[in-house]
Amino acid sequence: MKARNFSLLLLILLSAVAQSSPRAQYLHPRLRSREVNLRTALILPPVVSIQREGMKGATSMIRESEEVGAGLSEIVSAALREKQISATSEPFSAAALSETGELKYVLADIQKRYDRLEPLLLKKAKDVGNGRFSLGDEVAKLDANDSADALVFIRASGTKLTTGKKLYGIFVPGSGLWSRLSVSLAIVDSKTGDILFLAKFKVKGKFVEQPQQVLAQSVRKALQEFPAATLP
Amino acid sequence: MKLRRSAHANRARVLILSICYTFVMHTAALPGRGVVNRTAPAKPFAQARLNNAPSSALALVQADEKTAPVTFNSDDLALLEQAALFDQQLEKKGLVYNDERLNAYLEEVGQKAVPAGPPPERVRWRFRVLRDPFANALALPNGSVYVTTGLLALLMNESQLAGVLAHEIAHVRERHIFTQYRSKQKKELVIKLLNVAATWSSAFGGVGSAISLLADTAQAVLVVTMSGYSSELEREADTFALRRLSETNYEPKELVSGLRLLTLDYEAELVPLYYGDPVKLRDRINYLNRLLPAGSTKPVSKEARAINRLRYLTMTEGVARHNVRLNLNEERFRTALALSQKLVNFNPASSENIFCLAESYRLLGPRPIELSGEALTLKGRKRSRKQKQGAPPDEVEGQMMSTPEGEAAWKTNQANAEEQYRKALELDRKNAGAHRGFGYLLEKTQRYQEALEHYREYLKLAPDELDRTLIRRRIENLEKRR
Numbered sequence: 001m002k003a004r005n006f007s008l009l010l011l012i013l014l015s016a017v018a019q020s021s022p023r024a025q026y027l028h029p030r031l032r033s034r035e036v037n038l039r040t041a042l043i044l045p046p047v048v049s050i051q052r053e054g055m056k057g058a059t060s061m062i063r064e065s066e067e068v069g070a071g072l073s074e075i076v077s078a079a080l081r082e083k084q085i086s087a088t089s090e091p092f093s094a095a096a097l098s099e100t101g102e103l104k105y106v107l108a109d110i111q112k113r114y115d116r117l118e119p120l121l122l123k124k125a126k127d128v129g130n131g132r133f134s135l136g137d138e139v140a141k142l143d144a145n146d147s148a149d150a151l152v153f154i155r156a157s158g159t160k161l162t163t164g165k166k167l168y169g170i171f172v173p174g175s176g177l178w179s180r181l182s183v184s185l186a187i188v189d190s191k192t193g194d195i196l197f198l199a200k201f202k203v204k205g206k207f208v209e210q211p212q213q214v215l216a217q218s219v220r221k222a223l224q225e226f227p228a229a230t231l232p
Numbered sequence: 233m234k235l236r237r238s239a240h241a242n243r244a245r246v247l248i249l250s251i252c253y254t255f256v257m258h259t260a261a262l263p264g265r266g267v268v269n270r271t272a273p274a275k276p277f278a279q280a281r282l283n284n285a286p287s288s289a290l291a292l293v294q295a296d297e298k299t300a301p302v303t304f305n306s307d308d309l310a311l312l313e314q315a316a317l318f319d320q321q322l323e324k325k326g327l328v329y330n331d332e333r334l335n336a337y338l339e340e341v342g343q344k345a346v347p348a349g350p351p352p353e354r355v356r357w358r359f360r361v362l363r364d365p366f367a368n369a370l371a372l373p374n375g376s377v378y379v380t381t382g383l384l385a386l387l388m389n390e391s392q393l394a395g396v397l398a399h400e401i402a403h404v405r406e407r408h409i410f411t412q413y414r415s416k417q418k419k420e421l422v423i424k425l426l427n428v429a430a431t432w433s434s435a436f437g438g439v440g441s442a443i444s445l446l447a448d449t450a451q452a453v454l455v456v457t458m459s460g461y462s463s464e465l466e467r468e469a470d471t472f473a474l475r476r477l478s479e480t481n482y483e484p485k486e487l488v489s490g491l492r493l494l495t496l497d498y499e500a501e502l503v504p505l506y507y508g509d510p511v512k513l514r515d516r517i518n519y520l521n522r523l524l525p526a527g528s529t530k531p532v533s534k535e536a537r538a539i540n541r542l543r544y545l546t547m548t549e550g551v552a553r554h555n556v557r558l559n560l561n562e563e564r565f566r567t568a569l570a571l572s573q574k575l576v577n578f579n580p581a582s583s584e585n586i587f588c589l590a591e592s593y594r595l596l597g598p599r600p601i602e603l604s605g606e607a608l609t610l611k612g613r614k615r616s617r618k619q620k621q622g623a624p625p626d627e628v629e630g631q632m633m634s635t636p637e638g639e640a641a642w643k644t645n646q647a648n649a650e651e652q653y654r655k656a657l658e659l660d661r662k663n664a665g666a667h668r669g670f671g672y673l674l675e676k677t678q679r680y681q682e683a684l685e686h687y688r689e690y691l692k693l694a695p696d697e698l699d700r701t702l703i704r705r706r707i708e709n710l711e712k713r714r
Binding site for chain 1: 314330558561623698
């Protein structure tokens with residue numbers, strides 16, 4: 001009994017120490033063989049959904065989700081710049097989208113197409129390495145000026161626990177003690193729609209209050225195996 | 233640590249927990265209760281609802297028009313704030329269909345459905361269209377009422393639209409959203425408290441199974457009432473809608489006709505339809521049929537009915553075409569085909585409508601035009617969903633093409649598509665989309681020279697379109713093949 005209690009306590013302590021789970025990264029054969037050399041990328045508006053979970057149930061944190069999304073966009077852009085890849089989300093800013101109504105619709109439709117594929121993509125992530133997944137060449141509509149090599153899709157979903165819920169978690173093991181965020185990054189060929197790269201990871205902690213501090217290192221590690229651009 | 237408790241203490245604990253559970257579930261489960269405090273007595277038609285006695289819609293005309301004042305607590309105000317943010321998000325994410333003429337029309341019909349007098353507190357009526365191929369409507373507590381492009385494309389006349397809007401207005405007016413939200417919170421709190429008790433009960437010995445059973449029962453109750461509004465609230469909204477239709481120049485029976493349209497199922501999907509599952513929908517249709525007066529109280533002439541229908545279909549023709557594209561994006565090819573055919577039946581001289589039909593046939597690919605037999609059973613629907621979810625769309629289509637039936641269906645569909653593209657271009661040689669679509673078909677059927685001609689014509693007619701680079705690339709690839 002004493003040994004069992006001690007093991008349980010040790011497990012809880014180890015879980016508390018670990019801030020995030022290991023990162024998984026998958027590369028398309030053309031990327032792995034350096035057949036494609038990505039130098040420019042467009043970052044699509046991230047789709048982030050964070051819920052506040054309390055004792056009375058869950059409520060959406062719409063504003064906070066947007067802020068974390070904006071933070072993720074900047075972090076990914078910075079991480080790609082470290083790999084000599086010029087990345088921007090400017091064509092999809094609110095101002096740019098309000099000028100061209102059609103682009104807003106096309107963006108929404110292609111985001112939805114990705115979201116429909118995403119469950120299978122995450123489930124069979126290893127098949128990215130077989131070149132199995134593609135969004136089709138219609139993605140080229142997002143880059144009508146042919147200025148980018150790749151499109152970046154960012155998805156994140158998580159829960160932020162209230163103090164009451166955390167206390168509840170102490171009394172009911174398995175119901176969660178920490179706020180968590182699951183993130184996936186997909187990099188897509190802007191001409192063919194092929195999914196060239198997929199990374200997924202999880203973080204715990206204050207990702208709402210301090211997104212830069214909590215997410216920056218995880219994103220950098222998630223793109224570790226992504227090849228840097230080479231000069232033409 | 234081993235705790236010893238007496239049998240009496242254990243029994244007392246179970247009894248106390250049971251009383252707490254019963255009390256909370258009683259107050260949580262009743263619709264219409266909760267912290268939206270009403271200072272006025274219940275209205276006559278609400279009393280009729282509680283008695284569960286069907287009564288003529290006309291008898292409800294006497295009901296008090298004014299809504300009772302409400303007291304908002306912090307949770308309600310937070311919900312209103314979320315509603316406002318949700319409105320902004322929908323617009324920002326390109327999910328709202330913006331067409332000035334259509335918005336003005338929707339506003340006009342919506343305002344007819346709103347009862348006279350100032351809006352309820354913290355409500356500003358706004359009627360908008362959501363870009364979604366599934367037939368649905370939703371209302372936010374701040375007065376934003378959304379109907380989907382799928383619903384607009386499906387309905388047949390203005391009375392049906394007015395019925396839907398009146399139903400949603402009722403949900404806002406009667407504060408159903410706050411009631412249901414508060415009810416949900418209480419249920420979840422009960423379940424959490426019971427889970428705590430269940431987890432720790434084993435340490436005290438003997439009561440674990442009883443607490444676990446209560447927690448399980450609460451879970452089941454929560455799941456049942458969480459799927460949309462409760463049937464009581466839906467009936468209240470339907471009753472209100474019938475009343476409003478009879479007070480305006482619309483036909484109350486069209487509310488029922490509109491609901492019947494929602495039972496149409498071209499895709500054999502497992503997705504629940506409007507307001508939940510088909511069984512609930514049929515219950516609502518039966519209930520509404522009992523409420524309708526035996527004879528028509530306000531006979532509507534054939535001409536008025538025709539004008540009502542013509543006006544509606546004219547105003548929604550553009551959004552219906554947009555909705556065909558949305559259905560094709562969602563791989564709901566048969567729905568797209570049916571709605572395109574409806575467009576062509578309404579306006580056969582429109583090149584754009586025929587183009588929609590052509591696209592639907594082309595993208596239907598190796599699928600049969602109609603589903604039948606095993607595909608329509610529950611087993612068939614589950615298999616279809618499993619197939620769709622188990623592989624990317626191009627693989628699924630490839631698997632279908634590898635069968636003799638799939639290949640035969642593909643040939644028929646491409647032939648139908650070609651016929652419609654040619655018709656569309658006969659009516660209007662400057663239909664850029666038809667040139668592009670026909671180009672795709674010709675490329676797929678390896679008629680590369682003809683495909684090149686149509687792609688080039690498309691670029692001439694629409695040089696600034698977003699897919700210009702895509703089409704140029706296709707032209708380059710085809711030229712390399714020659």
